[in-house]
Amino acid sequence: MFTRARVVRWGVPAAALLVVAGAIGAGPVIAAVQGEPQLPELTADQLLTEVGARWGGPGSMPPMSGTIVETASLGIPALPAVPSGPSPLALLSGSHELKVWYGSADQVRLAIPGPMSEQNLIYNKGQAWWWDSAANTATKIKIPSGTPAPAPLPTAVTPPDAARLALAMAESDTAVSVGNDSTVAGRAAYELVLAPKAPESLVRDVRLAVDGETMVPLRVQIFAKGAAEPAFEVGFDSITFARPAPENFTFTPPPGAKVTEGDLPVLTQERPQMPTGDLAVTGKGWTSVVTLPFDATQFKDNPLLAGAKTVAGGKVITTKLVSALITDDGRLLVGAVTPETLEKAAG
Amino acid sequence: MSTDERTVEAKTPVLSGDGVVGGPASGSVPPVSGGGATAAAGAAVSWHEKAADAGSSGARDSALGGDRRAGAVVSRHGETAGSGGEASNLGAATPMGEGPGGALSGAGARSATWRATLRLFRSEVGLIFRRPRTVAMLVVVAVVPVLCGVAIRIFGADGEALMAQVAGNGLALGYVAFSIMTPLILPLVVAVVAGDALAGEAGLGTLRYLLTAPAGRTRLLGVKFAGIAAFALATSLVIVLAALVTGLLLFPVGPVTLLSGTTVPLLDGLLRIGLITLYVTLGMIALGTLALAVSSFTDAAIGAIVTTVVLVLVSQILAFVPQLDVISPYLLTSWFQRFDGALREPLATGDMGQGVLAFAAYIAIFGSIAWARFTSRDITA
Incomplete structure (x- = not known):
C-alpha cells in the first residue's frame, strides 16, 4: 500500500515531464495532424510564371515585417575561430536570425540581433543609416540615388533575394515541378521544386515555398544529393503582412554615439581578403565553375584546408553542396559540382 | 518571542555537527543555556498542551506559528523520543495539511488554514x-x-x-x-x-x-x-x-x-x-x-x-x-x-x-x- 502511494506520487513529476516534452514536440505533431494546407491546384508552369512574373525582375513586395532564420549545414567542420557576429564566414555554418521591416521599396529596416548587441540597417527614402550598438557607431551611408536599398551583409539574404537567384538558375537546364503544399511561418504555401538536370551537379533540388495568397517567397531550401536535411535554408520564421510602424524607419543617431559617413563598415572591414585578379566563370547555370587565383600559403593554418584531400595536381575540399579545388599552380576552382568536374575544368 | 527564537537559533549550528537528532543523539547535544532555553521550552510545552486538545483554530494557529524552534527545543529535552516515527507517518498520512484537529469546517477552517500558512511563510521568510x-x-x-x-x-x-x-x-x-x-x-x-x-x-x-x-x-x-x-x-x-x-x-x-x-x-x-x-x-x-x-x-x-x-x-x-x-x-x-x-x-x-x-x-x-x-x-x- 505504501509503495503504491509512492508510485502515484512519482507519477506527478513523470506527468509533468511528459507534458513539457509534449509541449516541445507538439509543433510537428500538430502540423502532421493538420496535414497539408488546401490551396487551389497550380501546375508547375503556372506557378513558375506566377512567381517569376513577380520575382524574376525587381519584385514588389507588400508591406510586411518578420523574422528570417538562415541555417547552413554544408558539412564542413564547425569553425570555432569564426566570431558569431555578422561576418561573411559565419554564413558557412550554424543558424542566424535576422529581422526585417518592409514598408515599401524605399522604406526598409533590417536588424541583426546579437547577444546584448544589435546591428541595424535603416533605409528611408534615399537615406541609409547603419547602426552598430557594440561599436556604438552610426554610419550615414552614401547611396547613389535611384539604387535599391543595399544589402548589409552577404549573410543577410532574405527569402525573396534567394528566390530571385534560384529563379535565375531555373532558366538553364532545370526540371521544374510542384511539390507538396506546406505551412511556412504559419502560412499556407506552394512549393516549387527546381532540380538541375546535369548529373555532375551536387544540388539535388532547390525548393521554394511561396505564400499561397501573396506569392511572396517564404522559404528557400537547397538540398544536396543524398541528404535528407537541406544544406542551406533561408526562410521566414514569422511574418506579418501589415505596414510596420513608421518609427521603424526613422533613425536619429543617439547622443554619445560616434557618427561617421561612408560605406557600410561591415563590408569594407570584415570582408575576407578576396584574391585580386581575374575571375573566370566556366560552364553555366547549375554547373558553373568559378576560377580565381589563389595563394594557398596565405591560408596554411585555415581549418578548412586541414581537411583537404590531395589529388593529382592539387587539393580538393568537398562539402555536401560545394567542391573546391586548389591547384598546385595557384588557382582556386569552386562550384556546386563534383570534384571530378573541377579537375576537368582545371585541365 | 523573537528574542527567544534568536537565542535558540544561534545555538542550532551546534547541533549540525552530530547530524542525527534522536533519542540517543540528543544526549550528546550541549545543553542550551540561559533564559532563552527556558522560554522556548515553555513555548514547546504550551504547544503540546494545546495540540492535545486542538479543537479551536487558535490552537492550530499557535501550533504553526509556534515555529520549528519549539520542536527543536523539545528534542533537546528528549520529550518526544517516541514521536519520530509519528512525524513521518503524520506527514505521509496527511499530505494536504489536515492536522489532527481536523474538526474545523467550512470557510472558517479555510481562512484559518490560510492564516496558518501565512504565518509559516512569515516564519520561513524571517528564517x-x-x-x-x-x-x-x-x-x-x-x-x-x-x-x-x-x-x-x-x-x-x-x-x-x-x-x-x-x-x-x-x-x-x-x-x-x-x-x-x-x-x-x-x-x-x-x-x-x-x-x-x-x-x-x-x-x-x-x-x-x-x-x-x-x-x-x-x-x-x-x-x-x-x-x-x-x-x-x-x-x-x-x-x-x-x-x-x-x-x-x-x-x-x-x-x-x-x-x-x-x-x-x-x-x-x-x-x-x-x-x-x-x-x-x-x-x-x-x-x-x-x-x-x-x-x-x-x-x-x-x-x-x-x-x-x-x-x-x-x-x-x-x-x-x-x-x-x-x-x-x-x-x-x-x-x-x-x-x-x-x-x-x-x-x-x-x-x-x-x-x-x-x-x-x-x-x-x-x-x-x-x-x-x-x-x-x-x-x-
Missing part, C-alpha cells in the same frame, strides 16, 4: 533573511553593481560599448549589473538559500519536528518554495536598486538609448529594466526549484548547494561546445541572459517569452520531483 549568511550575500550582491559603477567612473569605459553607455547614462548600469551577475553570482546565492531549504532542516534535525506540527508536507514544501521565490525577488531588487542608485549618483541620467539605437524616455527605460528584473527573478526561481528538488534528496545542505552550483557550471561549459548547440535550448542557464529583447525597439518578446516558458517548465518538473520525494520519504534525521 531566511535574518540569517547573517543571507545578509552577507545580499550585501555582496549590492556591492558588485556599486563597484562596477565606481570602476567605470574612475577608469572610464574604453572599448566596451555597454560600459560606455553607462558613462553616458546611469540607468544603463541596471542592465549591465544583471548581465554581469546572472551567469554566476546570482545562481550561487540562490543555490545557497534553496539548497539549504530542506536539507538544512533535515541536517539540523528540525525537519521532523516541523512536520509534527499539523502543517502537512505539501504545505511546508509550498512555503519553502515561496520563501525561495521571495529571496530571488529580493536579490534581484537589491541588484537593480543598488545599480540604479549608483548610476544616479555617479552618472548623468536621462533618456535611454536602446540596443536598436532608438532613444526612449526615462520612464520607458525604467519599465524595461523592471521587466528585466522580473525575468531574472523568474529564472532564479526556476534554479531555486531545481535546488529545492536536490535538497529534498539529501540531509547535507552543502551537498545540495554544491550539486546545484556544479550543475550550473557544467551547463554553462556545455554551452561553449558548438557540437552541443542542439541541447542548449533545454539547459536552464542558456536562458538566464536572454533578457536583451527588452532593450530592443520594438520590444522583442520572442526570446523572453520562450525563456519564461523554459523557466515554467523547470519549475513544474523540479517542483513536482521535490514534492514526490518530500512527501514520500522517511524523515529520519
